[in-house]
Amino acid sequence: MSRKETINWNGCPIRYAASVFADRWNFVILRDVLFKGRRYYGDFLDAGEGISTNILADRLSKFEETGILTRHQDAKKRSRIYYLPTPKALELIPIFLSIIDWAERHDEHTEVPEAFIQGYRLDADKTIADTEQLIALANAQVTNIQ
C-alpha cells in the first residue's frame, strides 16, 4: 500500500540534481567529459563501458536539454559531432572530485592514482583548477584553436 501525499519535487536540490544526472550512464559520460577529455560521439561509444548507441544518443540529447553539453559539428569533417561541456557542467567538477574521494576510500579495488587523490586531499581547489585546465585543453583540441 503506498500512502501518497502531495508530490512536490519542486525546489528540492537533490531531486533537481537527480533529474539531471542521477543515472549510471550519465555518471560515465560526465566522467568522460570532465576527466578523460572525450568529446566525440564515437569516443563515448568506444570507452569500453558498453553503452548502447540509443542510450548514448538519448543521454546526450538530454544533457543538451538540461544545459550540460552543447552539440557541434567538426569543422574539417562535418559528419563528426562533438560535445562541449557548458559552465554548468564545469561546476560539477567539485561534486565529481568529491565522489572520487569517497569511492577511493570505500572501493577496495580502486585504481585512483595515489598522487592524484593525495593532491586533492591536500588542496582541493588546486585540483579543481587543474581539472578545468585539462578540460579547456580538450575543448581547444576539438575546436581547432591554435
Add this chain to the structure above:
Amino acid sequence: MSRKETINWNGCPIRYAASVFADRWNFVILRDVLFKGRRYYGDFLDAGEGISTNILADRLSKFEETGILTRHQDAKKRSRIYYLPTPKALELIPIFLSIIDWAERHDEHTEVPEAFIQGYRLDADKTIADTEQLIALANAQVTNIQ
C-alpha cells in the same frame, strides 16, 4: 542498476559510486537519511515523493548490501524497522552538500534556504560538522539513547 554485474569496472571510482547510489530513488533516500532525519521504513514512504513499496524495499536492501545503511528493529515495537547510516554513508555528506550547492545555482525554482547555502559557502567544513551532529541526534532518537 540491479543487474548482477560486479565485475570489470576496473577500479573506476565514478563507476563504483554509480553502482552504489546513481539512481533517482537512491538520491532521495540518502537525502532523507542525511538531511531529514528519516529512519523508519514508513518515513521514507510518507515522504511525499511517491516511491513504491517494492522499489523502496529493493533500494533499502541494496544499501544494506553496499554498507550504506544498517537495518534494525525498534526496541519498543519490534514490528517497526529503522535504518541507520553507516560511516560510509556519513562520508557522502560532502558529496551531497556539493550537489545542493550546484543545484542551488542552477535550478531557478530552488528552495534551498538562503542562510543554509551561504553558511555552506563560507565554511563548508562547519556545515559538514553540523550535518553530522543532526544525523547523530536523529540516530539517538530512534535508538532511544538517553
Add this chain to the structure above:
DNA sequence: GTGATTCACTTGTAAAATGCAAGTGAACTG
C-alpha cells in the same frame, strides 16, 4: 564520378526495471 566507408544516429524487439494495487504474515493494541 562512383562505390565503399565512416559517422551519428534511428528503429525494432526482447528482456529487464518500474509503478501500481493488492496480499501476507508477524507483531501489537483494545
Add this chain to the structure above:
DNA sequence: CAGTTCACTTGCATTTTACAAGTGAATCAC
C-alpha cells in the same frame, strides 16, 4: 482474541534498457 499496524512481497501492466540491425548524410579512395 479480533482488529489494526507494519514492513514488506506478489502479480501484472507499463516503461526503460540492451542488443542488433538498419539508415542517410558526408567523406574517402581510386
